[in-house]
Amino acid sequence: MAFPVAHMLVPMLCVDLYRRYLAKKRFSYWWVLLAGFIGLGPDFDIFFSVALGLGRLSVLNYHRSFSHSLFVILALVIVAVAVYLVFSSYVKNNKKSKKTLKTARYLHYSYFALYIIAFAVFTHILLDFLDGHYRLLYPLDIVFPHINIFMGSEDVAATFDGFLLILWLVLQENVWEPIIERFNRILNLK
Structure with missing residues (x-):
């Protein structure tokens, strides 16, 4: 089973890499943190089961179900596309007044947040799918075969978390920047 650290770090790493190298830091670091926190989101079904007093058996029944x-x-994604279409038509059909720009900014944040949330939930589902049998199309009772990269071992999952944490720290310290610059210089010399 993937630990919560992996559920946070995988979407954070992916969104931060996208932010740094593809989007050229055109969006705030807060979106990276949002991806990390939302990466834990699907597991909150455990807390809802316990809070409702449904007991241990219901946690096993509800976990990895609808969430x-x-x-x-x-x-x-459908809601994000709908918001994007509204955003596009609103900006296209209205004059560039302050109210229009403010509304356009809120619509932009809304669909961008929905895409980030969808991506973070997808990484969570992917990590859980790599661990065991899974009903990806819940409520349909179709069980997909699993890959089981963690081999049922918490040691392997903990090692994976450690690797992700080291990768995150290396990325935050900009260790890759000089290596990429040196590689670019070598390619330019030849």
Whole structure:
């Protein structure tokens, strides 16, 4: 099973790499943190089961059910596309007044947040899928075969978390920047 650290670090690493190298830091670091926190989101079904007093048995029944379904991601993407279409038509059809720009900014943040949330939930589902049998299309009772990269071992999952943490720290210290610059200089010399 993937630990919570992996559920946070995988979306944070992916969004931060996208932010640094593809988007050229055109969006705030807060979006990276949002991806990390949302990466834990699907596991909150455990807390809801316990809070409702449904007991240990219900936790086993509800965990990895509705919150771990690909239908959740599909719904988020559909809503994000709808917000984007509203955003595009609103900006296109209205004059560039302050109210229009303010509304456009909120719509932009809304669809961008929905994409980040969908991506973070997808990484969570992917990590859980790599661990065991899974009903990706819940509530449909179709079980997909698993890959089981953690081999049922918490030691392997903890090692994976340690690797992700080291990768995150290296990325935050900009260790890659001089290596990339040196590689670019070598390519330019030849």
